[in-house]
Amino acid sequence: MNYKIDDIVTGKVTGTESYGIFLSLGDNYTGLIHISEVSNSFVRNINDYATVDENIRAKVIGIDEKNKKLKLSLIGVDYRDKKAKRGIVETKNGFNPLKNELNGWISKKIDKK
Secondary structure: OOOOOOOEEEEEEEEEEOOEEEEEEEOOEEEEEEHHHOOOOOOOOHHHOOOOOOEEEEEEEEEEOOOOEEEEEOOOOOOOOHHHOOOOOOOOOOOHHHHHHHHHHHHHHHHHO
16 A cells, blocks of 8 residues: 555554554554544543544554554544444434433332331
8 A cells, every 4th residue: 555644544453552542554554543543632531532442543644665554643533433323313202211210210219117
């Protein structure tokens, strides 16, 4: 593969350390996103930015062709796939199903005492 500075590449996170994120890029290339290239803000926990086996995008900022290693950056890159959002997705019903059942659950619990 012919990588160039400023290319946006996609790689699989193979590990995280307190100092950065490691990626596997294919063609036997690996990459490191140093903690200073994760965010312009203070990074308290590197694992808040990537998890092992996650595919993320990063910008190439350095190339070591001999060792097949890339220096990468997340700064200014929309690095996560928006389709693969994590967390809870609110439905149109919101908390109404819980609200509707709550009094019944409380009554059952009180009756058991």
